[in-house]
Structure formats: C-alpha cells, structure tokens
Amino acid sequence: MRIKSLYALLFICFIISSCLNESKSQVEVQEVSPITGTWKLLKGTIIQGNDTTITDYTINADFIKIITDTHFAFMRHDLGMDSVAVYVSGGGRCEVKDNKYIEHLDFCNYREWEGHTFSFDFEIVGDTLTTKGIEKIEDLGVEQFNIEQYVRVD
Incomplete structure (x- = not known):
C-alpha cells in the first residue's frame, strides 16, 4: 500500500511540475519589443x-x-x-x-x-x-x- 501511495505522490508531483514548466515556457515566448x-x-x-x-x-x-x-x-x-x-x-x-x-x-x-x-x-x-x-x-x-x-x- 505504501508503494502505491509513493507512486501516486510521484505522479502528482510530475503532473504539477509539467504544468509549471508549460506555463513558464508560455511566458517566455512573449518577447518584449526593444522599443518598449x-x-x-x-x-x-x-x-x-x-x-x-x-x-x-x-x-x-x-x-x-x-x-x-x-x-x-x-x-x-x-x-x-x-x-x-x-x-x-x-x-x-x-x-x-x-x-x-x-x-x-x-x-x-x-x-x-x-x-x-x-x-x-x-x-x-x-x-x-x-x-x-x-x-x-x-x-x-x-x-x-x-x-x-x-x-x-x-
């Protein structure tokens, strides 16, 4: 039972990490113009x-x-x-x-x-x-x- 809980926790951490990385890369795509x-x-x-x-x-x-x-x-x-x-x-x-x-x-x-x-x-x-x-x-x-x-x- 503990191993299943550990796998579930790792899976949840992976999902959260993936979401954070995705939103970070979307922000980086918006390049600020040098005229601003x-x-x-x-x-x-x-x-x-x-x-x-x-x-x-x-x-x-x-x-x-x-x-x-x-x-x-x-x-x-x-x-x-x-x-x-x-x-x-x-x-x-x-x-x-x-x-x-x-x-x-x-x-x-x-x-x-x-x-x-x-x-x-x-x-x-x-x-x-x-x-x-x-x-x-x-x-x-x-x-x-x-x-x-x-x-x-x-």
Missing part, C-alpha cells in the same frame, strides 16, 4: 515642403515618451517659469510590427489631433531610438515628415 520603455526626446526635425524646422529638446524643455506593448503616452513641458508656459500631452494605443511603430492618438490636449493614426519606421542603435514618418491630417492641412531622436531613460 521610457524615452527622452533629444531632437525633432519637421519637414513641410521645402521648409525644415529642427528643434533641440534638451534646451529649456523636457519631453518624454513612454511605450508599452499596447499603449504610449508623451508629455512635454518647458522649463521656463514665465507666463507663457507650454505643456503638451497625449497618448493612446500603439502597435509594433518589425521596424514599424504605429500610434493611434486617442488623447491629446490638441483635440483636433485625436483619432488619427501615425505610422513610423524606427531604428534603435545602442540607447538611441530614431523614428521617421509622415504625419498627415487633411482637415488641418497638416502633412509633414517627422524625424525624432530619443535616448532611453530606462
């Missing part, structure tokens, strides 16, 4: 027709973007303490496919930008993320090529 994390914007380049505007976001401003597997958020504010304070924020759902990063802007303090989707190519070299893509909103007459360079915060 918190990023600080260093430089932005906007090209509209023949006009190019380059903005250095390391001078008098802070701008971060947080990207998860399913959502993103960005926040920008100036570092000045005068009456012309600037604060910009937005976020929404996102998708990452190969080297494509797609934002569905669900929330933005510039409400006319909400509800639009923007697709960017991205490249990560070391701790630097570069995104490039066209931002187009016909109703606003916006059509610009946007290049942004970020450094990883975490």
Whole structure:
C-alpha cells in the first residue's frame, strides 16, 4: 500500500511540475519589443515642403515618451517659469510590427489631433531610438515628415 501511495505522490508531483514548466515556457515566448520603455526626446526635425524646422529638446524643455506593448503616452513641458508656459500631452494605443511603430492618438490636449493614426519606421542603435514618418491630417492641412531622436531613460 505504501508503494502505491509513493507512486501516486510521484505522479502528482510530475503532473504539477509539467504544468509549471508549460506555463513558464508560455511566458517566455512573449518577447518584449526593444522599443518598449521610457524615452527622452533629444531632437525633432519637421519637414513641410521645402521648409525644415529642427528643434533641440534638451534646451529649456523636457519631453518624454513612454511605450508599452499596447499603449504610449508623451508629455512635454518647458522649463521656463514665465507666463507663457507650454505643456503638451497625449497618448493612446500603439502597435509594433518589425521596424514599424504605429500610434493611434486617442488623447491629446490638441483635440483636433485625436483619432488619427501615425505610422513610423524606427531604428534603435545602442540607447538611441530614431523614428521617421509622415504625419498627415487633411482637415488641418497638416502633412509633414517627422524625424525624432530619443535616448532611453530606462
């Protein structure tokens, strides 16, 4: 009787161990994209027709973007303490496919930008993320090529 109990106990341990290993391997399969994390914007380049505007976001401003597997958020504010304070924020759902990063802007303090989707190519070299893509909103007459360079915060 004791041997049967021992075999039953070993069998139960084997089953539990198999279940634990299976769920562990399923978790390991979900690979995190290298674009997920918190990023600080260093430089932005906007090209509209023949006009190019380059903005250095390391001078008098802070701008971060947080990207998860399913959502993103960005926040920008100036570092000045005068009456012309600037604060910009937005976020929404996102998708990452190969080297494509797609934002569905669900929330933005510039409400006319909400509800639009923007697709960017991205490249990560070391701790630097570069995104490039066209931002187009016909109703606003916006059509610009946007290049942004970020450094990883975490």
